[in-house]
Amino acid sequence: EADAALHPLQDASLGSLTVYVVPETSSLLPQGISVYVGKHRGALVRAGGSLAALGTRLRQLSQVMAFPASSIAAALSDRAPDSQLGPGAGRHLKSSLGYEITFSLLNPDPRSHAVEWDIEDAVSRYVQPILDRLSLVANFSVDSQILYYAVLGVTPRFDKKSSSFLLSAHSLPHVINPVEARLGSNAASLYPVLNFLLYVPERSHSPLYIQDKDGAPVSTNAFHSPHWGGIMIYNVEAPASPKTSLPLHVKVDMGRVMEVFLAQLRLLFGLSREELPAEFLLESPGNEGLADWELDRLLWAHTVENIATVSTTLTSLAQLLDKIGNIVIKDDVASEVYRAVAAAQSAVAELATGHLHSAFQASKEAVTSSERAFFDPSLLHLLYFPDDQKFAIYIPLFLPMAVPILLSLAKIVREARQHKKEPTKMD
Template sequence: MSADGMRAPAPPGPVGSQPGAPLAGGSLCSPGRCRPWGACVVFAVCTPCSVSLAGGGWAPPKGDGAGEELLSPISVPAPVLGAPPVSAGGAAACPPAALVARPLTGGTRSDWFCCPPVCAAARRTPRSLAALGIVSSDWLGWRRVRSSRLGREVKMAAAAALAADEAERARGRRAALSFATIAVVLGLPLWWKTTETYRAALPYADIDELGQQPVRLVVPMAVVFGPGSVPRDLPRPLPFRDVQEMEISVNVRASVTSRYEMHYRSTTAREEAALAAVTAREADAALHPLQDTTMGSLTMYVVPETSSLLPQGINVYVGKHRSALVRAGGSLAALQARLREVTQVMSFTASSIAAALSDRVPSGQLSPDARRYLKSSLGYEITFSLLNPDPKSHTVDWDIEGAVNRYVKPVLDKLSLVANFSVDSQILYYAVLGVTPRYDKESSSFLLSAHSLPHVINPVEARLGSSAASLYPVLNFLLYVPERSHSPLYIQDKDGAPVSTNAFHSPRWGGIMVYNVEAPASPQASLPLHVDVDMARVMEVFLAQLRLLFGLSREEVPPEFLLENPGNEGLADWELDHLLWAHTVENIATVSTTLTSLAQLLDKIGNIVIKDDVASEVYRAVASVQSAVTKLSLGHLHAAFQASKEAVTSSERAFFDPSLLHLLYFPDDQKFAIYIPLFLPMAVPILLSLAKIVRETRLRKKEPTKMD
């Protein structure tokens, strides 16, 4: 339609389009659909008529898309094509007019096409086509009339195409951003949550403070003055209290302080009656029901310097319980010096605390016997073994069951507060010491020197087999009956003198006793000889060795001290307290070391699972250690020891929990090797799309927007 509402006149037909005109240059066009020329956009037309060239027919295509719409009425004249169009029946039938369609997006006015698609007039302007006689001048005038409307249509089509392309790009950007958002917001947290290692929280700060926590050992002590024993230089009248503190240097980090809370008072009437006994042993037995029996507490009864209760030359008598008789000494300073020595014997000394903390104390500060004592443990196994290397010559009979019940069981019952004990026995035949003894002509006996004793244990221990499946330390006590060819056999000390007990002990292992058999009176005596072992003599030696293994030696007592024999119990009450003091301090140090090692292990290997039960054991161990330290500062020895045992139990359970085996978990490099082939192919397209979006956004910001 024109601007005045009238229909625009039909464009004149192209030059030479009459029917029957001859076609020339048929090679210029070939059958096919209308297509763009190269990269140009077509302004071409296909006539709607069905024609056929000489030699074959063809049908012009109908517009089925934006790239195949009809544009302008171009008809190829006969002189150009060189052959007349013919209808399907053989007659020429090609109408002179053609249909007009919208221009294609991106096309230029110099792009022209014919139908068939390849034409000599391609990529020529309308004026050049008129000059070649392909179109007429009238047609060019009609084209100028339509050019303004055609230009608007071209711009509209181009804008629509650009809008469609921009919409497609925006859709791609949204898709890429959606995938990236889903992967980051949903995928990564889900993967992280499903693959993370569960690690319960642990009290790392409290564990670190355990090694630096000061320990205060408080000993409640009552000093009771008998008639005529009160020093004249007392600072104030009785009763009164006094405190004495002494620091035990262990190492730089840990400090142990001993605090003696002393209560000075006079004796009661019943105590005076008990002190009127004839001997110190009778007085100690009479005073026992009247004194404080709390573990860790001590009671010192001060008697006059001229008292007959104590033998001549003895200033201190230590009974079987938690009391002692002390001579006054004339002055308060002399009395306090004696009381200090008594408290160290009956409670603890600096050397015993250092031995308990031997793992933390430098080797130069330890005494030679510091590492000889048994380490604190929740249980011990005691094995009594009879070694008979020559059963053809000796038939040895020992009543080990009766001896254990008579001599060992009372001691173990008292030590049951410290640990659990189990006892077993065995007889080994043809078990030799592994060391050939030296024959001494002067004494007509065989001797084992002190330097050869360490070589005795290894061959014998290989035959014992008691420690192979044991969870606790094993104490071995061996009774060796020498073979006939090496009898009698004696053990020498370092000075070459024979040992009276004919036995020796190995620190933290046990002891060996050689039991010689008397030679028969007649050489023609029948073999094997029957031997009955004196179990009282044997058990006396073994119990002494057991005391040495636990650090209960009485050899370091000053000479003016008299210690009462504990009797059949084998252990005095104050000796039990001495053991509890040392083991409580050692348990606290052991728990601190165990938890520190566990915390360092879990901090170093981050992919170890920390279960809730493991964390609860750690928390329980820390709380028990703190409770033990508090109980010690209050003077409650038994409660402190029980808390330390619970701390050891919980710390060992946490440390040896099967779930903490680091070999069950993959290191980080193996995780990367597993996940990279899975996530890399998915992540690369997303990352590239995001990079392209960022690049296009930067370019869009740099280029100004063009407004038409």
């Protein structure tokens, strides 16, 4: 209630943060809670017994809601030293202008199971709200498919004690490759594809459960792969009578499934919430699936990553052009380079002043211009033909013609020398 009441008083601009310091004895916060983080851009902090205690709580709060050095290192995981990276760095998706999300239902035994899933309603109710929030970051497209006779490619182990089949943690990496060959969505995609698979095991391998590294069953019966997506195993209850006619009609509980997929989507974008002290209380983002301050952190990360990408792209372009002395830079390529540099400088300046939205837009423009310059068709055909390759191509053509010419010149020179050595006859 306090978060909703204070929301109209907060600064609604992207990247802003409003902190309310309340007395230590205030009843606004529950007993034992010193820091409350709302789902907007505000937080309540107890004053504490001293300024040192208040400063400690504010530093902890900034680590949660702001964009600290560890988050910068995670955004630049492919450029920062390993010593500066945390355990989860490099697992989130790289910045892109768009993403494609594919929900796939895998039914390897359609003769036994007639699976029904209302994916359209589930996407509209659970996925679209969070995609609407993420539309500031990138463009999203969603599609779905049903694949029959698609198996995981790994034979599960039967456990006699539980009368179930188990997939160990070390076998999970071998599950993705056979399934990915059936998806067929990566080949024609211009943007990264996020795959979310719902697998209904066949009757001969039911029920099927996933184990973690310690051998304990995973509560969600699902796992995710960084930069790729996630897979959830949906077990079907065995029929009460062995004489039940087949196929069994199975209606998927989309609420339970989408709860897992949305959690995996947050992990892919680096929005997982770290373990916090017991005195911290975080408000649930609700149906939107994303708090305002989490969106700000994501925009910060993508802006910093875009600026670094522009720097790397233009540096690579300059190094390539230095190696090719006879290359000609067209005016439109030069203008794209100038535009990329100006946009990157504008993004850095906007970040310094706290204008997050304009900084992110400038960084996207810089990435687009730098890639246009780097992949310009007028440069590509010259980049693949340096001088050594030109010699390798033309020497086999001209050498056969040059050999007889050189031999003829050598013969003429020898004859001229012999003619000079012969004495001149006088009559």
